[in-house]
Amino acid sequence: MKKLLALVLALVMLFTFAACGSAEKTLVMGTNATFPPYEFVDDNNNIVGIDAEIAAAVAEKLGKELEIKDMEFDSLLTAVQSGSIDFALAGMTVTDERKLSVNFSDTYATGIQVVIVPEGSAIKTVDDLEGKKIGVQTGTTGDIYCTDDFGQENVKQYNNGALAIAALKNGQVDCVVIDNEPAKNFVKANEGLVILKTEYAVEDYAAAISKDNEELLNDFNQALKELKEDGTIDKIIAKYIPAE
Ligand code: GLN
Numbered sequence: 615m616k617k618l619l620a621l622v623l624a625l626v627m628l629f630t631f632a633a634c635g636s637a638e639k640t641l642v643m644g645t646n647a648t649f650p651p652y653e654f655v656d657d658n659n660n661i662v663g664i665d666a667e668i669a670a671a672v673a674e675k676l677g678k679e680l681e682i683k684d685m686e687f688d689s690l691l692t693a694v695q696s697g698s699i700d701f702a703l704a705g706m707t708v709t710d711e712r713k714l715s716v717n718f719s720d721t722y723a724t725g726i727q728v729v730i731v732p733e734g735s736a737i738k739t740v741d742d743l744e745g746k747k748i749g750v751q752t753g754t755t756g757d758i759y760c761t762d763d764f765g766q767e768n769v770k771q772y773n774n775g776a777l778a779i780a781a782l783k784n785g786q787v788d789c790v791v792i793d794n795e796p797a798k799n800f801v802k803a804n805e806g807l808v809i810l811k812t813e814y815a816v817e818d819y820a821a822a823i824s825k826d827n828e829e830l831l832n833d834f835n836q837a838l839k840e841l842k843e844d845g846t847i848d849k850i851i852a853k854y855i856p857a858e
Pocket of ligand 1: 646649687704705706707708725751753754755756793
């Protein structure tokens with residue numbers, strides 16, 4: 615009987631250690647994989663893109679497995695705060711407002727909010743957005759700026775960029791405000807759309823990490839620094855954003 619008890623105890627301990635070990639060895643990233651070239655689902659149903667590759671390189675430096683969870687952009691900060699993901703990497707702009715709820719890593723890329731319109735649109739500059747129906751992705755900086763500048767009644771929210779573009783194509787909105795690299799991808803994939811030359815806002819992208827996880831913030835920044843210095847980040851970006 616004593617032997618059996620010892621065996622059960624040993625097994626329980628083994629499983630406990632195994633569970634802890636695997637939890638520590640996995641780094642969980644949250645993203646919204648409808649944001650090419652930063653994150654998108656490829657033909658083999660894998661989440662790929664600049665952010666996915668940077669995260670994989672960071673995880674490798676930290677000796678961890680990377681797991682990617684796909685969710686709505688608007689849920690990412692809550693997921694970081696609740697600990698259901700370790701970090702969000704989603705072409706996410708650093709803002710003072712967001713800094714109230716999460717920490718941001720060092721920045722790894724620049725984003726620009728641009729305006730997509732149908733060819734021949736009367737909208738020629740950002741000022742022309744006044745009184746127009748503007749499509750945005752819910753909770754993004756494009757959403758926040760347009761709501762502030764042009765009023766909530768003129769802003770239509772969509773769960774992701776592809777849905778906003780579909781609404782633009784069937785005339786439900788007059789324009790879409792979105793980040794420049796996804797914009798280029800959407801315009802390339804959809805005939806009859808153009809990007810305005812005037813930029814709406816220039817921003818920095820960074821990873822969002824829980825305020826309770828200072829250790830991951832430091833490790834992430836250290837890995838990022840090494841990956842910038844050895845050219846890995848530039849190489850990943852160049853792979854997805856060919857020089858014009
Ligand atoms: N850069 C924008 C933001 O952070 C949009 C990001 C995204 O849609 N993935 O709000």
